[in-house]
Amino acid sequence: MSDRKTVMSVNGTEMFSPPSNILIPTRDEGKKPVLDVRGLGIDFGGLRAVDEFTITVSPTEISGLIGPNGAGKTTVFNLLTNVYKPTRGAILLDGHPTAGKSVAQVNRMGIARTFQNIRLFDQMTVLDNVRVGMSNNTRCNFAESFLRLPGYFKAEKRSRERALELLSIFNMESEAYTLAGNLPYGAQRRLEIIRALATEPKVLLLDEPAAGMNPSETHALMESIRQIRDQFGIAIVLIEHDMNLVMGVCEGIAVLNFGKVIAKGTPDQIKNNEAVIEAYLGRQEKKEA
């Protein structure tokens, strides 16, 4: 692992909890983190679902968020996309706070996501699903749409070509005119990723992208995730239970348990971390009958 080294990420203010020292790939050295989350927390009634969640993600990093069931991983994603309003802490995207923005506005700022339980537009074609993702990057006002002015045709043509281009990442062009609801499960997951990419994000959040995929599909997915990072130059944060995928593709990993980060580091560090092993497997000494 010679291409990585530990760097203290430098942040201006110390108002929030101190920035974490996390691993930054050498290619991102000296760049400001694209996502800077400080002391994020949310309470549901008396339950602290997420607490003191601090993480920085550099511009082209692939990082993983793992943890046992119910640890609060998806809640973190919902906080990052402003589906939930955080009780504490702040999220900075490229230095801009996302507080007070709507879900749609956060997407426009540059955070796109996929869902654990697939949420496609089932009654629309695969192509149109991708084009919905491109809505905010397609210039075509109401008058042009109603009257089919030249701008409409230009926008439609451009969006169709771009959507097919995006679909080609996963070799899905031939499915372009199938209804999204009729796609097989794995293809639906891939389509969700493409749709999220179509919004031209800076950070892509993948919620269990490999769920329900077989080993060879998972392997192909790993390749695609790297390809997406290289081709689009974006940061990817993924939640996943498939450790082969997480250890294989992530450069930095944060482990969550009971809403708190219990460990951060490279895949090797995480594998050997006692707190992580305890969270997943339980403590060895305390075998009370």
Added chain:
Amino acid sequence: MKKFLSKINRRDALTLLVLVGIFAFFFIMLQTGAASHQFKNMIIPMTYYILLAISLNLMVGVLGELSLGHAGFMSVGAYTGCFLSVMLVEHFPDLPMFVYLPVAMLCGGLMAALFGVIIGIPALRVKGDYLAIVTLAFCEIIKTVIINLDFLGGAIGFDTDKIVPDRNKALTLLPYAAFAVIVSAILIMNLVRSKHGRAIMAVRDNRIAAEACGINVNFYKVAVFGIAAFFAGVAGVLYGHNDVLLKSSTFDFNMSIEILIMVVLGGMGSNMLGSVIAAVVMTALPEILRDFSDYRMLIYSVMLIVIMLFTSAPALAGIRERLSLNFIKDAVTKRIAAAKAKKANKTKEEQK
């Protein structure tokens, strides 16, 4: 021509063709005098019901929000447009119809759209059955308010005798009605096949995912309320110019339900052809059944049940399949899909 055809959706083209066909048929029937008195009286109602069904389909089928207030929007349009027309005709007695009717349609539509937006904003907080009740209540409020406005005729009704053509009513109104319906249908179908239409359907299919794709869900909901109300308003103006008396009690929730039946029967969704056909059939049916006098409503209701069962009961899927000639459709869609895929591959190769 081929280039032009490739630019419009095939289903939309068919819908337009059917619309033009229907109006041509009406026109020929009227011109040749082949139309019976009963048929003559049905023509204009058919056209405004087509418009109402299409616009409600935009709301129910494309946006996916159940609205029972369409008659309310229609009455706003009808009263605004007719009031304006009567004013114009009173002040300029020589004003020809081709001036005041389009002006009335536009103004009636705009006023209805305004009401659509006004009701759309509070309606953002509710959905499904609750939204249906909110829109239903709105419809009743409009009705009651109009009854209490003396300058709109109050409970007696608003006298539109001045603006309704005396002779050949159907033939005089038909060009305007046909123009309004065809233009409206084109506008609505254009919208549905655009970026905005896709955004609206995305809201219908999965609100949460639509938001996550950066779509302003609230904006599109209010916009669709406004747009659908606009076209309902235009239909209302047509209604007002066809009937010598506007009574606000006509625009009650029964009428909203009638329009909803057309939309549901014709098939909800981005294809407007079903709504058009259902509107024509459902307007004609009660008139045709007049021969059965006392049993008219009974037969009408039974037919509704039968049609509904036939079109959507899961148990009858096999019969539908056999009767619908779907295998032809399937073959055609397969060929289209194959051609499109081939084209996509070709462009990809060219790019390489």
